[in-house]
Amino acid sequence: MRQISHVIAGASASSGTRTGEVFSPASGEVQARVSLGVAADLERAVVAARTAQPAWARVNPQRRARVLFRFKELVEANMDALAELLASEHGKVVADARGDIQRGLDVIEFCCGIPHALKGEYTQGAGPGIDVYSMRQPVGIGAGITPFNFPAMIPMWMFGPAIACGNAFILKPSERDPSVPNRLAELMIEAGLPEGILQVVHGDKEMVDAILDHPAIGAVSFVGSSDIAQYVYARGAAAGKRVQAMGGAKNHGVVMPDADLDQVVADLCGAAFGSAGERCMALPVVVPVGDRTADALRERLVPAIEALRVGVPGDPDAHYGPVVTAIHKKRIETWIRIGVEEGAELVVDGRDFILQGHENGFFIGPSLFDHVKPAMESYREEIFGPVLQMVRAPDFESALALADRHQYGNGVAIFTRNGHAAREFASRVQVGMVGINVPIPVPVAYHSFGGWKRSGFGDHNQHGMEGVRFWTRVKTVTQRWPDGMAPTGTTDAFLIPTMD
Template sequence: MRDIVHLIGGSATAGTSGRTSDVFDPNTGQVQARVALASAADLDAAVANAVAAQPAWGATNPQRRARVMFAFKALVEAEMDSLAHMLSSEHGKVIADSRGDIQRGLEVIEFACGIPHLLKGEYTQGAGPGIDVYSMRQPLGVVAGITPFNFPAMIPMWMFGVAIACGNAFILKPSERDPSLPLRLGELMLEAGLPAGILNVVHGDKVAVDAILDHPDVKAVSFVGSSDIAHYVYRRGVAAGKRVQAMGGAKNHGVVLPDADMDQTVADLVGAAFGSAGERCMALPVVVPVGKATADELRERLLPEIAKLRLGVSTDLDAHYGPVVSAAHRERIESYIGMGVDDGAELVVDGRGFSLQGHEGGFFVGPTLFDYVKPHMQSYQDEIFGPVLQMVRAESLAEAISLPSKHQYGNGVAIFTRNGPAAREFAATVDVGMVGINVPIPVPVAYHSFGGWKRSAFGDTGIHGTEGVRFYTRLKTVTQRWPSLDAGAAVTDSSFVIPTMK
């Protein structure tokens, strides 16, 4: 049995807790490894190493820090094939999707390579008589990231890439469900020239999470996961005096107007709803056709496309998606399908009980389609996080806008239309943080910032982009005046009034 350990201070360590968790192969349902679960003492050791290493790294000039990022990017690209297979074997997503997971993370690493420019401050000469003012952004010190199972490459790189480039040391607590890839990323950072102790990978459960949130030397925490846990992380971290950004769940809607390009819209919906088995916070699990004719046509066109979907093991190059991450998650998804039936929605395609020949123990869920879903239904209110598409019919654009706007989540939303004014109104008025116009999964590019609204995000900064740089640094502003070199210059009298530029 393979054992997965921590990376602390540049060295592999099993830790002190003696506790482990099983790592499954979702394709077969079999245990393939054991991952060590950290104790509070293990977390303390990681933070101590980070505290010792950070000052020298923070004092390293930004261009040299950027060179480590360049080297890391090259190493990841060289291992792309093996990393994708590693990811798929523990998560279950197909190889092509794993490559996308890694590549989307590398795009933020590319952004972090520009850190010398991003850390430039501002300067004003002559702000007052003989007075100049300038600002600088300095690292916080030791920061941490708690990342989810569904993007074990992308989200860690979204966090540690920017944080480390800014001069911080980083504690990464990845999901214990698919820990091998995050650990390998930590090893590759060392190979790229990162000093030991700057990136520590500590596996664990709530014990490790609470130790991060309570540790006085951890100055900031970034989190991605479910909304309930995000809220917990935010409250506990802020109470401990930390800067916290905590991204939660989602229930993204796709509004379809009568003038939409229906061929493209159907293709986009099928990919966004069922890709990666729906295990994405930016998946599109709710479609809102406007008008009966639009809804009827959309349903008729969706059915044959759903029927064409091929489920397979992660290494099946022809598969559209693979298994979900665990048996417990499969049961949860299927329970929500049953809940939708009980609440009165029409189950058009039922994905429960799917079995793949030769892989009967795998955690597979077939594609599912509901029609006539109503906003009061629990299966609509909650995030299912599986290959389930729900159709909520609307009579007008105003009603369609109100659905995502009133929902508890506000992560992403999309509209499909050829009508520019309608799209403009939608983007301006919908109460959601990320909007797509004829784009089904509107994840911002790396040099913009990712972040939802309402129960999809706690905290006031987004991940990566310039928001990420602000999150992992603090502003220092210097106001300076140099005395005249003329020995006979007059001395300015003391003033007991607040300085002004009057």
């Protein structure tokens, strides 16, 4: 059986006897085993990073950018193989896997412009003969802890800016689909990255805690569930680290009475059920304003949902594939049961779906709830599966309040032809990312990604200039080059300096 090891100091590295199972979601079979590392494995990676990082930080930014250019070319050349490998472990269809990789490459493209992004500030003549300037310098060694749902995109969101800024980076990907992160590290080394600058250590909570506690790691980036994000933020910050921790989501899509319902249905089907709903930017809650809008939307939604094709990752006609594990499938089915018990109307039930020839796969059909109430636990919590919940709102203010009051504040969308309503909504809603007639408002690479409330812990967002700020520290220099000898017999040297 295939064995997946760490990538430390540019080479494959095995650890102890602890391993985890990597499943084929389409068949339900174990296809590989991954090493579950311990603190000693992390220490080897840290030693390699400490050795390599000072020289890498001294490489000028344009030469670092050239390595990223070559990496981008290599990933593009290997796109088909990477997408198939990703789909085989995650379960998403191959076309969606290609999108996973491409959105990561978008951030790599941004990082190729790092010479411009690292420019500091300069003030000439801030005082008599005094100039002030600032520079951005790398944190040193950074680490990333990434989730299973985007095993290519999110690692590149993290290690791209970190490495471009001159840091060494240690990646701890999800143990559920670990092969693509390993392959990305190998391609980065092939692109010319020095050994020790990008390394991959696999593991579970033991490895996570080792990363959070290690004194040599100065910054940690995390994406995952909110409870773990809060834990990572608290433990990492207590250890003196800079931490950005992105948590869960329950994104709402508000549908105004003037919206184009045919377009809304098409958008909802993709945003709610694409990738089997295993996206933090999925749209699992639709909020039609007014019963007339809700009834018309439901009438169009039901046949569209029933027409969705669930298939194996390699099926080019499939809209989505299996979920990642049997445990996760059972969890989704449990939430559907809870929703029924709470009194929501289950309009479409996907729990009995079976794909012929793949009866042991982790497949689940699309489900639709109507008449979901804000007090329901199934509404308050993240289901992370192919389940769409309809929460009816009587008016615009009530719809806005639903998104505002929810514990998560990752993304939100409004569907309308009314510019004033859209502007008002975008300005007032207490959510980090807003779409106007855009169902999945993931920002482009040169902006930044991040949610509010329990969807994000820390002061900096992912990628864009926020990513550059997170992976660097500002140093400000105040300099004076006097024309002659300083005067003697003065007490000015004992006073706080001013620029007057």
